[in-house]
Amino acid sequence: MTLQAMTYLVVGFTFAIYIGIAIWARAGTTKDFYVAGGGVNPIANGMATAADWMSAASFISMAGLIAFMGYGGSVFLMGWTGGYVLLAMLLAPYLRKFGKFTVPEFIGDRYYSKAARIVAVICLIIASVTYVIGQMKGIGVAFSRFLEVDYDLGLSIGMGIVFIYAVMGGMKGITYTQIAQYCVLILAYTIPAIFISLNLTGNPIPQLGLGSTMAGSEVFLLDRLDQVLRDLGFLEYTTNVRLSLTNMFMYTLSLMIGTAGLPHVIIRFFTVPKVKDARSSAGWALVFIAILYTTAPSVAAMARLNLIETIEPTPGEYMVYDERPDWIKNWEATGLLAFEDKNNDGKIQYSADAETNEMTKVDRDIMVLANPEIAGLPNWVIALVAAGGLAAALSTAAGLLLAISSAISHDLLKGVFRPEITEKQELLASRIAMAGAILVAGYLGFNPPDFAAGTVALAFGLAASSIFPALMMGIFYKRMNKEGAIAGMIAGIGVTLFYVFQHKGIMFIQSTSYLGDMSPNWFLGIEPNAFGAVGAMVNFAVAFAVAKMTAAPPQEIMDLVEHIRVPSGAGAASSH
């Protein structure tokens, strides 16, 4: 069977499973639609959370970024996992105890203010929409690369699939589909990694292979990689700092706080039966995430080494261009890999020096996507990687779309504008909001405002600077009042947007970036993507200052905070 036919078969099979689950898990009530009925087993929820969490960026792009950043790429590894510690200890159990459907609903009730709820909805929509654009792009790219269909057609097919199971099943359909998607994506990620680790080091466990010696040699793999990079004029892999240690510190902190503040992740913990389950479910989620996140560094380093050794098999002996392997030809055809024989010797020299370097383009995403071909694995593994990339993008897109649509139907429509609508009407409204959100996300996927990774990083900055501090203070600081919370959210998101826009352009239109994307203008040398942590600090500081100057919240709010701090009585969650 040809690779093309095999890919259609595997991807088609996974899509059939997702649609089958959608039909089985239809939502009958708003509780089904928003929180999957509230009865999801904590381990199952952990798995769904992991799929929800690991996006096209985690699956396709992250290892490639690390491959070229080396140690500097650690910010993604620590940042996108450490946030779960904050989530498990500072937010998830208390918000579960609160027992409502959305994040803005908590903010609205805790800060006894519709204005606070609307500010939270706006923050949520900005953060989620910027994030969903990256997923839509991921879907289009995965389709066009593996199934050789047009990007726009691929994106339309992806939207159609999400439409079917998200509109029909809401959170219930999404949760059970995500469990299937996790299984697909984790197999697709680990199988090639195991084979590559086995090839290079003789150790089948990639996490151990990365710390092992090269097969048939006494030299450690990482030492070898450092050595070849030094010889080519690059910085050493294991000590290559991203800009500065201060920048790495802030970047990691922004990603961690942002992770804990992303509404589509938080709402996953509303689906478990108990407070106790919310705590352990966060642990399970991180177990399932860690399987991929501890494999990624091995994939990164091994793929980089493989790439270099393909081009320069022995020091000083370069690859003859006409004898290049098939996988190089395949990826050249996509335009993601390009060579230029500058000195006309028929060979390809790779070097850090732009003057003599002849591998003129190597897209970061190739590191994961071409991995099975580089390792010479059978066609079904390559097909599985295609299905895995699609599963990662679809599962995250669906989770984000649910967060957006529930904010519109539950927080804006039911909560603010039309409180009198019946449950049936609200369920219909939530389906319409979901369909609308899919269309908007699709439109932005067809016309993406910036490259995928950039917009995803911005979403973290916004979640970190607005939503996380408001939630945390709502639980841990009883005296926090509505004036403080609203001022804090606006200040936090304002300063973050201001910093990003002044360096990257208003709405990412390059020409409007009035300070330029220049590191000399960066505050303390912090890059714009790493600014969310500063925004969060501004949020906390402004909120405390304003709360001190204004009246304490009413007694019933103090009682509400007391109530959510203890697990007992979860059934009788208070509602005002």
Add this chain to the structure above:
Amino acid sequence: MSKHSSYWSANLRLVALCLVIWFVVSYLFGIILVEPLNSIKLGGYKLGFWFAQQGSIYVFVALIFFYANRMGKLDKEHDVHEDED
């Protein structure tokens, strides 16, 4: 109320302990002290690099289960646990 406040302060102490460990394995070992730690080797890994790309993640997982387990006990000791059904 006093029963709840002793529960809450025990919770805060536990969270503080966990977050100190969280900070040490990632920010301290993985970033601030990465250069001195890199002079120690763990197999083929430089130790600081290992914490940044592997070790911190393992500790995060362990921390959440440790926290969930201890909180389960605290809930029972202070009689604020949910009904078993």
